[in-house]
Amino acid sequence: MAQPKDSKFHIAMFPWFAIGHMTPYLHLSNELAQRGHKISFLLPNKIQIQWEATNLHPNLITFHPLVVPHIEGLPPGTETDSNIPISLATHLATAMDLTRDQVETLLRKLQPNFVFFDSAHWVPELASKIGFLKTVCYTVVSATTLAMQLVPARKVFKDMTLMKAEMEKPPSGYPSSTVVLRQHEALAPLIISTEFGSGITLYDRMTTAIRECDALSIRTCQEIEGHFCDYIRSQYRKPVFLTGHVLLEPTSIPMEMLLEDRWGKWLEGFEPGSVVFCAFGSQLILEKNQFQELILGFELTGLPFFIALKSPTGATTVEGALPEGFEERVRGRGVVYGGWVQQIQILEHRSVGCFVNHCGFGSMWESLMSNTQIVLVPHLLDQILNTRLMVEELKVAVEVARDGKGWFSKESLCKAINSNG
Incomplete structure (x- = not known):
């Protein structure tokens, strides 16, 4: 389709039907609309009303709901991944694929x-x-994850054993000697x-999505992951465009999205930079014993803390999973909350001085754009690679130490938090 030069x-x-994917797509839409471009946003039906407040340019951004x-x-x-465990995401992907006729x-x-x-690899x-x-x-x-896991993309492996062997080591020419996985042998396949x-x-x-598209774009910047982006460009031999972090600027947050009064008032009761905030995203559900070890680690720090996590496995509420006597011991200085919170707004609060997170890519960017110290507890493959980037290459974060089985203790969490001063 021809496009006039000045139009x-x-x-x-x-985007994939996950909050962690749809959110940056909407932020990018706002950035593009600010420059005068028209956006048609395809999304699940139920999420449309919830996101209207985040649409900063309703005259240019139109939501088109899908059944x-x-x-x-x-x-x-x-309709999204918010209320299902990661193990059920494959069924949600099937549901997304069945919207193909609606999308067409x-x-x-x-x-x-x-x-x-x-994720809709059939779009090209x-x-x-x-x-x-x-x-x-x-x-x-x-880009760190893409470079490690999705190249060399043009190789075709007829034998799964050969493919696994290839994936269990960094690909040839991988542009980092430090971003490696201690657990890679178990996780890469x-x-x-x-x-x-x-x-x-x-x-x-x-790989199909990236191989068949006309151009690739990555939510990153040259200063943070430039050498990984160059490597991906050389492997896929197509244009690669970087968008930066595309986060909402604090001055752009609508009034209805400002920090809830109850959390703002609670945080105001503490000295600047003294509160430790913890969040692990919309999908991660911890085992009950690891959940309890985590919150006991926060108690051990002696610092005020605000923890926003989903109920652990086997518990219907976070309150029901708390260790005996915990609430009484931390009353007045600690909150453990099982609902959704406004993560960016909390990180902007002057009382928050440390952010403990799973190093999902969204949280990674929110960490980098905040003034907080960063402590990382990765769980999934991409989070582990992001953590290697943050800790070993950029040297801007501390990772919580684990034993050989992947278990972290309350002492190791406490040590990582306190190491940030």
């Missing part, structure tokens, strides 16, 4: 110039069928063999 673009956004079909194995009404109908009707996508094929739009695979995981949708693995889904 603006029309861009369709179709997410029910898939056996998912709780009824599931919308794209034909809307006629955008570009479609940005990530759809675009080729439609014939008038270009595809951009916009990935919101780190998982991205190859893990089913993510009906009849497709996570590895095949991601």
Whole structure:
């Protein structure tokens, strides 16, 4: 489709149905709309009302709801990953794939110039069928992860044993000697063999998306991951565009999204930089014994703390999982909350001085853009790679030490927090 030189673009956004993916897509939409571009945002039906406040340019950004079909194995009404364990994400991927006809109908009707996508690996094929739009695979995981796990992308392995052997070591030419996995031998094959949708693995889904798109875009910047981006560009031999962190600036946060009074008033009761804040994202659910070890570690620091975590396995509420006598011992200086909190706004509060997180890519950026000290407790493969980048390459964070089985103790957590001064 020809585009007049002085005109603006029309861009369709179709991210994976996860809050950690849709949020940066919406932030990017706001940035593009601020520059005058028109955005058509495809998202699950239920999330539309919830996100209206985050749409800073409703005159240019339009939400187009999709009906997410029910898939056996998912709780009824599931449309995003927020309320399901990671083990059920494969069923949600199947549901997303079944929206293909709806997506095609919308794209034909809307006629955008570009479609940005990530997990829907079939979008380039759809675009080729439609014939008038270009595809951009916009990935919101780190370039570090992509470089380690998804290249060399053009190799085809007929033998799974050979593929696993290739993935259990850094690929040839990998641009880092420090970003390595101590647990890599156990974890690397998982991205190859893990089913993510009906009849497709996570590895095949991601490599197909990147291989078949017209251009690749990554939520990062040259200063942080430039050498990884250059490596990816050389491997895939296509344009790679970097968007930066695309976080909401504090001055851009709408009034209805400002920090809740109850948390603002609680935080105001402490000295600047004295509160330790902990959050592990929307999906991570700890085992009960590790959950208890974690919060006992916060108690051990002697510092005020605010912990926002989901209820651990086997517990219906966080209150029901607390160790005996814990609430009485920390009353007045510690909060353990099981609901959603405004993470960016909490990190902006002057009383918060340390952020303990799982180093998901969104939290990693929010850590870097805050004035807090950073303590990392990674759990998943990409989080471990992000942690290597933060701790060993950038040297801006501390990782909580673990034993050979991956267990961290309250003492190791306390030591990591206190090491930040």
